Amino acid sequence: MIQRRYPLQAAGAGYVCRLGPFSIVYQPLHLLVAFALLLLVCVIATYSMTLGKFNLSLLQVVDAIRGAGEGGVKDRIILNIRLPKVLTAVFVGAALGISGAVFQSVSRNALGSPDVIGFTTGAATGAIAQIVLFESGALEVALAAIVGGVVTALVVYLLAVKAGVVGGYRLILTGIGIGSILSALNGLMLVKGNLDNAIMANLWLAGSLHARTWTHVYPVLVGVVVLLPIMMVLKRALAMIEMGDDMATQLGIRVERVRLIMIFFAVVLAAFATGAAGPIAFIALAAPQLVSRLRQSRAMSLFSSALMGALLVLAADVLIQWLPFQASMPIGRMTGIVGGIYLIWLLTRSRQF
Amino acid sequence: MPADRASVSVIADVMPSVNQARDSQRRRWLWAGLVLLCAVACLSMFIGTHTISPAVTLAAIFSFDPSNSDHLLVMHLRIPRTLLAMVVGGALGVAGVIMQGLTRNPLADPGILGVNAGAAVAVALAIAFLGIQDMAYVMWFGLLGAAIAGVGVFVLAGVNKGVNPVRVVLAGTALSVVLLAFTHMITINSHEMVFEQYRHWSVGSFQGRGFDVLLPATLLIAVGLVIAFCLSQALDTVSLGEDIGQALGVNPLKIWCFAAIAIVILAGAATAAAGPISFVGLTAPHIARMVVGPDHKWLLPFSLLIASTLAVLADVLGRVVGYPNEISVGIMIALIGGPFFVFLVRRWKISQL
Numbered sequence: 209m210i211q212r213r214y215p216l217q218a219a220g221a222g223y224v225c226r227l228g229p230f231s232i233v234y235q236p237l238h239l240l241v242a243f244a245l246l247l248l249v250c251v252i253a254t255y256s257m258t259l260g261k262f263n264l265s266l267l268q269v270v271d272a273i274r275g276a277g278e279g280g281v282k283d284r285i286i287l288n289i290r291l292p293k294v295l296t297a298v299f300v301g302a303a304l305g306i307s308g309a310v311f312q313s314v315s316r317n318a319l320g321s322p323d324v325i326g327f328t329t330g331a332a333t334g335a336i337a338q339i340v341l342f343e344s345g346a347l348e349v350a351l352a353a354i355v356g357g358v359v360t361a362l363v364v365y366l367l368a369v370k371a372g373v374v375g376g377y378r379l380i381l382t383g384i385g386i387g388s389i390l391s392a393l394n395g396l397m398l399v400k401g402n403l404d405n406a407i408m409a410n411l412w413l414a415g416s417l418h419a420r421t422w423t424h425v426y427p428v429l430v431g432v433v434v435l436l437p438i439m440m441v442l443k444r445a446l447a448m449i450e451m452g453d454d455m456a457t458q459l460g461i462r463v464e465r466v467r468l469i470m471i472f473f474a475v476v477l478a479a480f481a482t483g484a485a486g487p488i489a490f491i492a493l494a495a496p497q498l499v500s501r502l503r504q505s506r507a508m509s510l511f512s513s514a515l516m517g518a519l520l521v522l523a524a525d526v527l528i529q530w531l532p533f534q535a536s537m538p539i540g541r542m543t544g545i546v547g548g549i550y551l552i553w554l555l556t557r558s559r560q561f
Numbered sequence: 562m563p564a565d566r567a568s569v570s571v572i573a574d575v576m577p578s579v580n581q582a583r584d585s586q587r588r589r590w591l592w593a594g595l596v597l598l599c600a601v602a603c604l605s606m607f608i609g610t611h612t613i614s615p616a617v618t619l620a621a622i623f624s625f626d627p628s629n630s631d632h633l634l635v636m637h638l639r640i641p642r643t644l645l646a647m648v649v650g651g652a653l654g655v656a657g658v659i660m661q662g663l664t665r666n667p668l669a670d671p672g673i674l675g676v677n678a679g680a681a682v683a684v685a686l687a688i689a690f691l692g693i694q695d696m697a698y699v700m701w702f703g704l705l706g707a708a709i710a711g712v713g714v715f716v717l718a719g720v721n722k723g724v725n726p727v728r729v730v731l732a733g734t735a736l737s738v739v740l741l742a743f744t745h746m747i748t749i750n751s752h753e754m755v756f757e758q759y760r761h762w763s764v765g766s767f768q769g770r771g772f773d774v775l776l777p778a779t780l781l782i783a784v785g786l787v788i789a790f791c792l793s794q795a796l797d798t799v800s801l802g803e804d805i806g807q808a809l810g811v812n813p814l815k816i817w818c819f820a821a822i823a824i825v826i827l828a829g830a831a832t833a834a835a836g837p838i839s840f841v842g843l844t845a846p847h848i849a850r851m852v853v854g855p856d857h858k859w860l861l862p863f864s865l866l867i868a869s870t871l872a873v874l875a876d877v878l879g880r881v882v883g884y885p886n887e888i889s890v891g892i893m894i895a896l897i898g899g900p901f902f903v904f905l906v907r908r909w910k911i912s913q914l
Contacts, residue, residue, distance in 0.1 A: 389899030548739035
C-alpha cells in the first residue's frame with residue numbers, strides 16, 4: 209500500500225491509496241467531516257432515546273439496545289417506541305440527504321431537491337386528495353403520497369425527454385411547470401375542502417415522527433442500506449456529467465442511462481422517506497449544501513450528505529423535546545428552522561462559495 | 562484584400578438592417594400583446610359572479626350614477642380589481658426577470674429574496690395575534706414583512722462584502738424556509754378561524770380589493786418599474802457573469818442594491834396586495850425569453866405584458882369556472898399557465914439564462 213500526496217485541486221491536497229491494481233483518492237478533510245458526522249449522529253441518536261415523558265438514563269438505553277437490559281416496561285419503551293422513532297428519523301434524514309445531493313448534481317443547481325422534479329408537490333397532492341376528498345386513514349395517506357410523488361416524477365421525466373435526451377435545464381423547467389400546476393391543485397383542495405379536513409391536511413403537511421413503529425422503519429432503512437452503495441459507485445459518472453453532457457460522453461459515460469438510474473433511485477429514496485414521516489422540509493436542499501461548506505469543496509458527497517440529513521432530523525427532534533412550552537411543534541417544520549438557521553450561520557461565516 | 566473588404570462591408574451593411582427588422586418585429590409583437598391585455602381587461606369588466614349587462618357596464622364607466630347599485634359594483638369592485646390584476650401581474654413578471662437575471666438561476670423567483678415568506682409570516686402574525694381582518698390593513702403588514710425579509714436576506718448573504726449569486730439564492734431560500742416554518746406553526750397552534758382566514762390569503766386572490774388597496778400598490782409598483790427599466794442595460798452585463806460585468810465597467814454592488822430595492826418594492830407590494838402568487842414571477846420571464854431572447858431591453862416589457870395578461874385572464878376564468886363562487890387567481894394562474902408552460906418548454910428551443 210503506497211501513500212502519496214497528490215495535488216488534486218488548488219484549494220486542498222488529496223492522497224491516493226493504492227492496493228495492487230486498485231486505487232482510491234481521498235482527502236483528509238472529507239474523511240474527517242464524514243467521521244465527525246457519524247459520531248454526532250450516533251451520540252445524538254442515543255441521547256434522544258433518553259428523552260421523553262418517561263425519563264431514562266443513558267446507561268439503561270445502551271443496555272436495552274445491547275439486549276442486556278433488565279426487561280420490563282423500560283425495555284419495551286426503548287425497543288418498541290423510542291428506537292423505531294429514532295431510526296425513522298435517522299434513515300428519513302439520510303434518504304433525503306442522498307436524494308438532494310443527486311438532484312443538485314443532475315440539475316447543476318444549488319436549489320436542487322426532489323422538488324425539482326415535482327416529487328414533493330406530487331406527494332402532497334396524493335396525501336391531500338386522500339385526506340380532503342376521501343377522508344382515509346394514515347396508511348392510505350402514506351401510500352397515496354408515495355404514489356403521487358413517483359407518478360409526478362415519472363410524468364415530469366417523460367415530458368422532459370426529447371429525442372431520448374433529457375437536458376438538465378429542460379428537466380428543471382418542466383418540473384417548475386408541473387410542480388406549480390400541482391401546488392395550485394393542492395391550494396384548491398385546501399381552500400375548497402371542508403375546514404376540518406383542511407386542518408388535518410395541514411397537519412400532515414407538517415410531517416411527523418409521532419407513533420412510528422418498525423413498519424415505518426423497514427422500508428426506508430432497507431432503501432438506504434441497499435441503494436446507497438450502488439449510488440456511491442455510480443457517483444463518479446454523475447460527477448463527470450456535471451461537466452456537461454458532451455464532455456461526459458467523450459469520457460465514455462452513458463450519460464442518459466446514468467442520469468436516469470440516479471434520478472430513479474433518488475426519487476425512490478424520497479418516496480420512502482415521505483411515506484415514513486410525511487414531507488420533511490429542507491433536508492434535501494440543505495444537507496448537501498452544508499456538507500459542501502464543511503468540506504470546502506463543491507464535489508458531491510452522498511455518504512456525508514446522508515449523515516448530515518440524519519443529523520439535522522435528529523437535532524430537530526431533540527430540540528422539539530427540549531422546548532418547554534406546550535405548543536405543537538411538527539418535525540417537518542422544525543427541520544426547516546434548524547437547517548435554515550444552520551445554513552444561514554454557515555453562509556455568514558464563510559466567504560467561499 | 563478587396564474581396565475580404567467587400568465581404569466585411571456587406572456584413573456591416575446587412576447587420577443593422579437585420580437588427581432593425583428584428584426590432585420592428587418585436588415592436589409589433591409588443592403592440593399585439595398590449596391589445597390582447599386591453600381585450601382581456603375589458604372582459605374582466607364585463608364578466609363576474611353578479612350578471613350585469615354590457616350596456617349597464619358601459620354606462621357605469623362613462624356616465625356613472627351613484628344611486629345605481631350595479632354602477633357602484635362596477636365602479637368600486639370590478640374596475641379596481643381589474644386594474645389591480647394588471648398591476649400585480651406586471652410587477653411580478655418584472656421582478657422575476659430581475660431576479661433571474663441577477664442570480665443567473667432559472668429556479669429563482671422573486672420569492673427568493675424572502676419577500677413572499679416575509680409577507681406570509683407578517684400576515685399570519687397580524688391575523689393570529691392582532692385579529693386583523695380588513696384586507697387594506699393586512700396589506701401593510703405584508704409589505705412590512707416583505708421589506709424586512711428582503712433586507713435580511715441581503716445582509717445575511719453578505720452582499721456588502723461581495724456579490725455571490727449562489728449565496729444570495731441559498732440565504733434567501735434558507736430564510737424563507739425558516740419564516741414559512743414559523744408561519745406554519747402559527748397556523749397550527751392558533752384558533753381554527755385563523756387558519757381559515759390564512760388559507761384564503763395564502764392562495765392569492767383579488768377578491769374584495771378596492772381602491773384602498775389599489776392606489777398604494779400602484780404607486781409603489783410604479784416606482785419599482787421605473788427602477789427596473791433603468792436597470793435593463795446593467796442587467797445585460799450582470800447576466801454575463803460577475804467578472805465580465807466588472808470588466809465592462811459595471812459596479813455589481815450598486816446594481817445589486819438597486820435591483821434588490823426594485824424586487825422588494827415590486828414583489829412586496831404585489832404579494833401584500835394579492836397574497837403570494839408564485840407562478841407568474843417564475844414562468845413569465847421564461848416565456849418572454851423564449852419569445853425575444855435574453856436582451857433585457859425587450860425581456861422586461863414582454864415579461865410585464867405576459868404576466869399582466871395571464872393574471873387578468875386567470876382572474877376572469879376563476880370567476881367563470883367557479884361560478885357561482887370563484888376560484889382564486891393564484892390557483893387559476895397555475896392551472897391554466899402550467900400546461901401552457903410545459904407545452905412551450907417541450908416545443909420551443911429553450912433560451913438558457
